[in-house]
Amino acid sequence: MTDISHPARFERPSALAFLGYAVGLVIIFWSFAGAGFSLDKVISSPPRFADFLDRAFPPNLEPKVLSRLGWKMVETLQIALAGAVIGVILSLPVALLAARGLIAGPWINQITRTSLGFIRAVPDIAWALVFVVAVGLGPFAGMLAIAIDTIGFCGRFFADDMEAVEKGPSESLTATGARRLDVVACATVPAALPAFISTSLFALEKAVRSSTILGLVGAGGIGIELKVGFDLFDYPTAMTVILMIAVVVIGIEQISSKARSRIIGEQR
Amino acid sequence: MTDLLDKQTAQERSTGTGAGFAPVLPVDIRACALSKSFGDTLIFSDVSFGLSRGEAVAIVGSNGTGKSTLLRCIMGLIAADSGQVEMLGTNVSAARPAELRKLRAQVGLVSQKHNLVPRLSVLSNVVHGLLGQHPGLRHWSQALAPTGSREAAMEALGKVGLADLANRRADRLSGGQSQRVAIARALVGQPKILFADEPTASLDPAAGEDVMDLFFSLARKQGVTVVFISHHMSHALTYGDRVLGLAGKKLRLDTRADHLNEAELRELYD
Ligand SMILES: Nc1ncnc2c1ncn2[C@@H]1O[C@H](COP(=O)(O)OP(=O)(O)O)[C@@H](O)[C@H]1O
Ligand SMILES: [Mg+2]
Numbered sequence: 001m002t003d004i005s006h007p008a009r010f011e012r013p014s015a016l017a018f019l020g021y022a023v024g025l026v027i028i029f030w031s032f033a034g035a036g037f038s039l040d041k042v043i044s045s046p047p048r049f050a051d052f053l054d055r056a057f058p059p060n061l062e063p064k065v066l067s068r069l070g071w072k073m074v075e076t077l078q079i080a081l082a083g084a085v086i087g088v089i090l091s092l093p094v095a096l097l098a099a100r101g102l103i104a105g106p107w108i109n110q111i112t113r114t115s116l117g118f119i120r121a122v123p124d125i126a127w128a129l130v131f132v133v134a135v136g137l138g139p140f141a142g143m144l145a146i147a148i149d150t151i152g153f154c155g156r157f158f159a160d161d162m163e164a165v166e167k168g169p170s171e172s173l174t175a176t177g178a179r180r181l182d183v184v185a186c187a188t189v190p191a192a193l194p195a196f197i198s199t200s201l202f203a204l205e206k207a208v209r210s211s212t213i214l215g216l217v218g219a220g221g222i223g224i225e226l227k228v229g230f231d232l233f234d235y236p237t238a239m240t241v242i243l244m245i246a247v248v249v250i251g252i253e254q255i256s257s258k259a260r261s262r263i264i265g266e267q268r
Numbered sequence: 269m270t271d272l273l274d275k276q277t278a279q280e281r282s283t284g285t286g287a288g289f290a291p292v293l294p295v296d297i298r299a300c301a302l303s304k305s306f307g308d309t310l311i312f313s314d315v316s317f318g319l320s321r322g323e324a325v326a327i328v329g330s331n332g333t334g335k336s337t338l339l340r341c342i343m344g345l346i347a348a349d350s351g352q353v354e355m356l357g358t359n360v361s362a363a364r365p366a367e368l369r370k371l372r373a374q375v376g377l378v379s380q381k382h383n384l385v386p387r388l389s390v391l392s393n394v395v396h397g398l399l400g401q402h403p404g405l406r407h408w409s410q411a412l413a414p415t416g417s418r419e420a421a422m423e424a425l426g427k428v429g430l431a432d433l434a435n436r437r438a439d440r441l442s443g444g445q446s447q448r449v450a451i452a453r454a455l456v457g458q459p460k461i462l463f464a465d466e467p468t469a470s471l472d473p474a475a476g477e478d479v480m481d482l483f484f485s486l487a488r489k490q491g492v493t494v495v496f497i498s499h500h501m502s503h504a505l506t507y508g509d510r511v512l513g514l515a516g517k518k519l520r521l522d523t524r525a526d527h528l529n530e531a532e533l534r535e536l537y538d
Contacts, residue, residue, distance in 0.1 A: 177400025
């Protein structure tokens, strides 16, 4: 009665799987080598890091500096908000083209999705460099970079959100002769709206994080202060900038996740 | 040639099957040798029947026999693999999208689930029932709708007894109320044909009874042709003039309801 054979606790990997693990390990070690991993530096860095902290603390809290940095932070948030809003608005029509089975055919879906993939593959800082060349130094270039980055993100996820909407309501409207665009506007978009808002809030968080470093390439915002601070060995001011960024980013994340849970909570 | 066929079938309907002296009525729907497979799975084949104006027809059959699929083929929501459907004089299988929309504007659908748009008001949902006749922005929401359309929608809501809930959000309704709003949405465009796919499936028996009573009293009053799917044999016999039964991938039954009893109907399920 008791001779029911138990399954083995551990499965013996097949030869192919074993080879796979070995190759994986080799790649990981090779990557450490490529990244210049050096135990010497790891051991010698705590003192150097302590030295940096020693020189950076206390952060520069001079009222004049604080007010200058404060206004730069305001500009940063303006870039983030303006870019995210434009990006979200433009994402709607783009997502309609990217969503399968809504209004556009499979070819247009695929072309749109591939383009969005390309937009996402290019890092935001690279977009900022491109727009600095196109429209010159300053916050406008930064805003454009945020906008295009947001389109890459929201265009894709808005489309996924619409594809995931229950098909029942749209079939009911189709059955009474409504046009596709009307069906999408009346059944698909309203049902996807909470998901859109949630996605947009993520986009805004992402935009705030990006906008803080756009200044490194001259595309506006507080990033320039970070660069100048390090370039001039003015570590206390650089530290102030870092702390400010951390506080603002964490704050925005808190607000946005509160808003999101309210919206999703209300749905139930 | 097809004309001749038309008359013949209509004649059969009204005299041949025993109605006696009923006048010859126009044929609203004719399905001719319909077959449908999903991939390699045959759902049904060689399904043919005709429906006259004002007739109420129940489609019965076990779960998964393809009743919903048949309904979708008739409405042209999915294409049949072979065979033809003619609805209100239009060949559904060959119709261009614009023709199909015009045809569907004369049709209403009530589904198994109410399929209302959850975040919009009850009134907006009913106004959507007019989109077939009035495409465009103004019928996206009750707030933008022309007065005539709002009045029509309110009247339809009145008929289902829910005029006082016009402003309520659709996801704040009970199951029975939702299904009644869905009926209002299906009726607001004064359709010639009403389709219903197990409209009571998601309701408790009492609410289901109410919904069926309401649905058929309104349908009879407006003289529309009704095609409804039901798994309640009593519903099929009470509300249907005729019963079509799907079993074994074929149309096994096409009989007047008053020539049937529940026991005979039950055989279909074995
Ligand atoms: N879009 C689809 N793709 C593949 N199979 C489907 C699809 N729709 C329905 N089916 C299958 O066809 C059969 C009939 O389904 P349905 O028409 O919904 O039956 P009923 O309404 O009689 O319960 C089922 O086995 C179902 O799984
Ligand atoms: Mg079904």
